[in-house]
Amino acid sequence: MSQQQRKAVALISGGLDSMLAARVIKDQGIHVEGINFFTGFCVEGHTHAIRQKDRLKQKRNNALWVAEQVGIKLHIIDVIEEYKDIVLNPVHGYGQNLNPCLDCKIFMVNKAQAWAWMEENQFDFIITGEVIGQRPKSQRKETMPIIARESGAEERLLRPLCAKNLPPTLPEREGWVNRDDLFDFHGRNRKPQMALAEKLGFSEYAQPAGGCCFLTDKTYSSKLADLWQSRGERNYEFDDIMLLKVGRHIRPKPHYKLIISREEGENHYLSGYRKEFISLESISCKGPLALLDGVPRDGDIKQAASIVARYGQGRDLTEVLVEVRMKDGSVDELRVKPLSSDEILSSWYV
Amino acid sequence: MSEHHFELDARRMLCPMPVIKTQDRIKTLAPGDRLKVICSDPGALIDIPCWCRIHGHEVISSDTTDRIITITIQVG
Numbered sequence: 373m374s375q376q377q378r379k380a381v382a383l384i385s386g387g388l389d390s391m392l393a394a395r396v397i398k399d400q401g402i403h404v405e406g407i408n409f410f411t412g413f414c415v416e417g418h419t420h421a422i423r424q425k426d427r428l429k430q431k432r433n434n435a436l437w438v439a440e441q442v443g444i445k446l447h448i449i450d451v452i453e454e455y456k457d458i459v460l461n462p463v464h465g466y467g468q469n470l471n472p473c474l475d476c477k478i479f480m481v482n483k484a485q486a487w488a489w490m491e492e493n494q495f496d497f498i499i500t501g502e503v504i505g506q507r508p509k510s511q512r513k514e515t516m517p518i519i520a521r522e523s524g525a526e527e528r529l530l531r532p533l534c535a536k537n538l539p540p541t542l543p544e545r546e547g548w549v550n551r552d553d554l555f556d557f558h559g560r561n562r563k564p565q566m567a568l569a570e571k572l573g574f575s576e577y578a579q580p581a582g583g584c585c586f587l588t589d590k591t592y593s594s595k596l597a598d599l600w601q602s603r604g605e606r607n608y609e610f611d612d613i614m615l616l617k618v619g620r621h622i623r624p625k626p627h628y629k630l631i632i633s634r635e636e637g638e639n640h641y642l643s644g645y646r647k648e649f650i651s652l653e654s655i656s657c658k659g660p661l662a663l664l665d666g667v668p669r670d671g672d673i674k675q676a677a678s679i680v681a682r683y684g685q686g687r688d689l690t691e692v693l694v695e696v697r698m699k700d701g702s703v704d705e706l707r708v709k710p711l712s713s714d715e716i717l718s719s720w721y722v
Numbered sequence: 723m724s725e726h727h728f729e730l731d732a733r734r735m736l737c738p739m740p741v742i743k744t745q746d747r748i749k750t751l752a753p754g755d756r757l758k759v760i761c762s763d764p765g766a767l768i769d770i771p772c773w774c775r776i777h778g779h780e781v782i783s784s785d786t787t788d789r790i791i792t793i794t795i796q797v798g
């Protein structure tokens with residue numbers, strides 16, 4: 373009687389580790405399909421798509437690219453809404469910045485599991501590219517069982533790259549995969565992964581162990597913290613977190629901030645938000661488009677216009693004409709003196 | 723055989739949203755149907771064809787005019 377072909381769903385981040393994990397299991401005759409979660413914070417594509425200078429660079433989605441290299445299908449799942457709870461209330465806390473890595477891992481394995489066990493999918497187990505000791509917070513020997521347990525995947529969660537450092541999982545015990553052909557990688561040393569990549573014929577891959585999301589970025593995290601503080605509540609909408617990736621963020625007063633574009637691509641992107649924000653743009657000479665986030669009080673719009681003028685070609689003039697467009701489309705023009713660089717306080721930069 | 727033509731407007735969405743929308747829409751279509759995806763993120767020019775290749779769909783045409791990208795896919 374021929375043995376039933378087993379099916380595994382692989383969490384694909386787009387980096388080298390998940391690529392190797394998927395390939396190693398596929399090479400053992402398992403039917404593998406990939407799954408990738410879009411949280412809204414993923415580094416993929418956005419900034420490239422927005423910024424003009426990056427538009428010419430290759431903008432591929434690494435998870436898709438990896439899936440094609442490995443020869444598996446990839447399902448990309450939008451988890452933006454559900455992921456909020458992970459960012460806002462991580463049970464296991466944050467990493468160095470606002471990255472809730474351990475909760476994030478548990479969440480993703482749990483979502484992968486929910487997808488995998490679905491009637492129409494019927495997968496047998498889940499694989500990830502995790503390596504013990506690779507990340508200080510989320511990839512430690514102690515966190516491996518926590519992820520398995522709290523995600524609900526339990527012993528149907530297999531980490532092919534470090535399996536030999538962990539107790540045998542169900543797929544190993546049942547003989548669906550051969551444990552002897554799995555690995556015992558550990559620590560931050562990337563050489564074993566690179567050697568395996570070479571052996572498997574992967575000559576190109578996304579930068580090893582790079583942060584896969586903006587939450588690990590210090591500047592991004594401080595912008596997010598500023599957003600929560602200014603609104604008096606920890607919450608966000610999808611557009612908020614997208615806008616944190618764009619432009620210069622300057623907060624001259626606690627109740628408003630400016631998002632000032634740095635180049636043409638960002639100008640174009642921000643112009644799509646003119647119905648949701650008050651926008652300012654210098655018109656007597658070339659200058660950036662800026663969005664005003666918050667509710668301006670007396671004198672704020674004038675101050676905002678002087679700041680915006682500072683970032684245009686009229687920065688050294690005594691007067692610049694700035695167009696102020698309200699959300700309803702009504703337009704006003706203000707003559708302002710651009711602020712000098714000293715007048716833009718360093719504490720305003722978010 | 724009757725094939726149907728459908729359209730998906732993914733303008734102003736940034737990758738991977740146009741891919742996700744394409745994927746979810748194609749799930750509801752039948753083999754042979756055609757889906758025209760309209761988007762503005764140039765990343766879609768790489769990602770949508772890549773997604774089609776790994777899932778066995780065919781890109782029939784792809785065109786960019788004034789920053790607007792139109793990709794027509796035949797469901798496999």
Ligand code: SF4
Binds near residue numbers: 585587588
């Ligand atoms: S870096 Fe971001 S996506 Fe990766 S595990 Fe941490 S929180 Fe999740």
